[in-house]
Amino acid sequence: MVLVVTLLLVGAVLLLAETVLPGMIAGILGVLCLIAGVVEGYQEFGTAMGNWILLGTLATLFVGFLAWLKYFPDSRFARIYTSHSTVGELGTERPELIGQSGVAHTALRPSGVAVIGTQRVDVVTEGALIERGTAVKVVAVEGARVVVRQI
Helix, strand or coil: CHHHHHHHHHHHHHHHHHCCCCCCHHHHHHHHHHHHHHHHHHHHHCHHHHHHHHHHHHHHHHHHHHHHHHHHHHCCCHHHCCCCCCCCCCCCCCHHHCCCEEEECCCECCEEEEEECCEEEEEEECCCCECCCCEEEEEEEECCEEEEEEC
16 A cells, blocks of 8 residues: 555656656656556556555546646746746737838848837838938838938
């Protein structure tokens, strides 16, 4: 009985450790310990008790997995491993740019980069080629798309 309980507990601990350890070694060893615990339960106690051990192990894994999904991502421990910062401004509208002037930082053929105010902004022209260093004015903002025209 002690061996079965020990194998099942070690397997569960190794599966939990797999969430923060790289390499899948702890997870594989954890699954092997759980299988060994269930097999040992069948050998030591017979089919009926082995079935109960298997059912209990599967139910505990399922409930533990659901609890992990619900509580681990927001836990203080998980914050060590997850990034909460954003990169760039993808998908944001910038209506404050409409009417502002700037300079083409690259050649706009028809897209490129312009410096508007103090910001480097990815822009597109209304269709015409604009050379680098030319003064431009923002005429429209369509989602993340900033449209400029030569002044």
